[in-house]
Amino acid sequence: MIVTTLVLLKPDILQRDLVGRVISRFEEKGLAIIGLKMFRFSKSLVREHYAHVADKPFYAELEAFMTRGPSIAIAVSGAEAVETVRLMIGTTKASSAAPGTIRGDFGLSSQRNIVHASDSAETARAELTRFFEPAELFDYPDLLEDVIYSSQELGPLRTV
Numbered sequence: 650m651i652v653t654t655l656v657l658l659k660p661d662i663l664q665r666d667l668v669g670r671v672i673s674r675f676e677e678k679g680l681a682i683i684g685l686k687m688f689r690f691s692k693s694l695v696r697e698h699y700a701h702v703a704d705k706p707f708y709a710e711l712e713a714f715m716t717r718g719p720s721i722a723i724a725v726s727g728a729e730a731v732e733t734v735r736l737m738i739g740t741t742k743a744s745s746a747a748p749g750t751i752r753g754d755f756g757l758s759s760q761r762n763i764v765h766a767s768d769s770a771e772t773a774r775a776e777l778t779r780f781f782e783p784a785e786l787f788d789y790p791d792l793l794e795d796v797i798y799s800s801q802e803l804g805p806l807r808t809v
């Protein structure tokens with residue numbers, strides 16, 4: 650089933666110039682980017698987004714880290730996108746995340762773990778609403794298919 654999930658590129662990605670490489674992972678996998686914005690977490694937004702870890706000893710450090718620079722929110726759409734993206738990012742503790750995953754390849758620790766992704770379809774719906782207005786999500790047609798198969802100018806590129 651085609652679903653949309655939320656990915657956050659945390660402040661460390663911007664500081665380490667990894668934005669393009671991480672976004673490419675989702676594009677290469679064939680997932681569609683249907684929304685994208687840069688923003689900076691306020692303390693209250695961190696508390697809302699990370700309410701489930703607010704009582705953990707690391708919370709104060711997490712809040713300081715998430716508010717110290719801008720983040721990027723991306724709405725990623727595709728078949729089973731919630732599960733696929735969670736597999737692509739890897740486990741929370743980046744130092745032991747599997748090589749080939751985004752956290753495994755670029756993350757440094759549990760806190761500096763590069764990305765966030767929604768962990769269920771229900772969470773994804775709530776998190777997309779947290780970061781995007783409906784008009785900021787785009788349901789666009791497959792333009793490449795139009796270019797390859799229906800271009801008046803080029804004619805058919807493939808014959809069967």
Ligand code: ADP
Pocket residue numbers: 699702707711740741759760761762764765766768
């Ligand atoms: P995930 O981001 O993989 O869904 P959690 O929801 O459990 O993981 O944790 C939310 C975020 O809290 C993590 O992405 C990470 O930034 C931070 N965090 C989790 N565990 C730790 C830890 N032991 N030390 C520092 N930060 C942590």
